[in-house]
Amino acid sequence: MAEDDKKRLxxxxxxxxxxxxxxxxxxxxxxxxxxxxxxxxxxAETNPKLDTTRIAVLSAxxxxxxxxxxxxxxxxxxREKEAAQPGKExxxx
Amino acid sequence: MAEDDKKRLxxxxxxxxxxxxxxxxxxxxxxxxxxxxxxxxxxAETNPKLDTTRIAVLSAxxxxxxxxxxxxxxxxxxREKEAAQPGKExxxx
Numbered sequence: 099m100a101e102d103d104k105k106r107l108x109x110x111x112x113x114x115x116x117x118x119x120x121x122x123x124x125x126x127x128x129x130x131x132x133x134x135x136x137x138x139x140x141x142a143e144t145n146p147k148l149d150t151t152r153i154a155v156l157s158a159x160x161x162x163x164x165x166x167x168x169x170x171x172x173x174x175x176x177r178e179k180e181a182a183q184p185g186k187e188x189x190x191x
Numbered sequence: 192m193a194e195d196d197k198k199r200l201x202x203x204x205x206x207x208x209x210x211x212x213x214x215x216x217x218x219x220x221x222x223x224x225x226x227x228x229x230x231x232x233x234x235a236e237t238n239p240k241l242d243t244t245r246i247a248v249l250s251a252x253x254x255x256x257x258x259x260x261x262x263x264x265x266x267x268x269x270r271e272k273e274a275a276q277p278g279k280e281x282x283x284x
Contacts, residue, residue, distance in 0.1 A: 111248055118252065130259055134251045154247030155204055158227045158254055159211065165258040166223055172265045179272050 112138045112150065137161060200224075205231040205243065230254060 104119045109131035118127050137157040142148065148156070197212045202224035211220050230250040235241065241249070 111252075114245070114248070116245070116248065116252070120256070122256075126256075126259065130252055130255045133255050133259075134248065137251070137255075138248075151244045151247055152207070152209070154244055154251055155207070155209065155227065155231075158230070158247055158251040159204075159209070159223055161251055161254045161258055162223045162226050162230075163213070163215075163219075165254055165261065166219065166226075168258065168261055168265060172261060172268065175265065175268050175272065179268065179275075182272075182275065 109135075111135045112142075112153070134161070202228075204228045205235075205246070227254070 104121060105124050105127065106117065106119045107124055107127045108115050108117050109127065110116075111131055111134055116131070118131065120127060134157060137160055138153050141156050141160070142153050145153075145156075197214055198217050198220065199210065199212045200217055200220045201208050201210050202221065203209075204224055204227055209224070211224065213220060227250060230253055231246050234249050234253070235246050238246070238249075
């Protein structure tokens with residue numbers, strides 16, 4: 099895909115602007131940015147003394163934790179599906 | 192689960208220490224922290240002028256992007272599995 103196919107969008111996260119680009123839709127970028135913004139506000143509310151860098155790192159840890167849990171569920175489901183339909187092509191992420 | 196069941200671990204992310212607690216294994220916490228640390232270093236390498244807060248926020252965006260893509264794949268797989276085995280219990284995340 100050419101560089102020109104990239105979508106560009108400025109989003110606001112925790113009071114700062116970020117220029118995001120990616121091959122996905124503008125809606126997807128907005129969803130992702132909103133998710134990070136919510137997570138940062140949630141962590142800041144629970145830990146009012148944290149500086150912005152630590153809030154952002156803890157948000158990243160939090161999201162990565164959810165990612166790895168989902169990955170485990172995904173792989174479990176994939177194994178179940180393969181066991182139910184043996185011989186089908188394996189799909190990997 | 193009681194508060195005492197929580198695992199506690201100090202991890203180093205991008206040169207700073209974070210005291211992480213959670214109900215998952217120490218190995219899981221290490222994997223998650225290592226993933227965030229790698230992501231921050233990768234972003235810092237590509238964008239050497241960014242400050243640590245922006246590096247952390249962009250890492251969070253990046254990980255959230257992967258999370259939402261995986262979520263889509265997971266839901267697709269779940270629909271396929273349900274279509275192949277109608278009447279089975281629905282599993283949600």
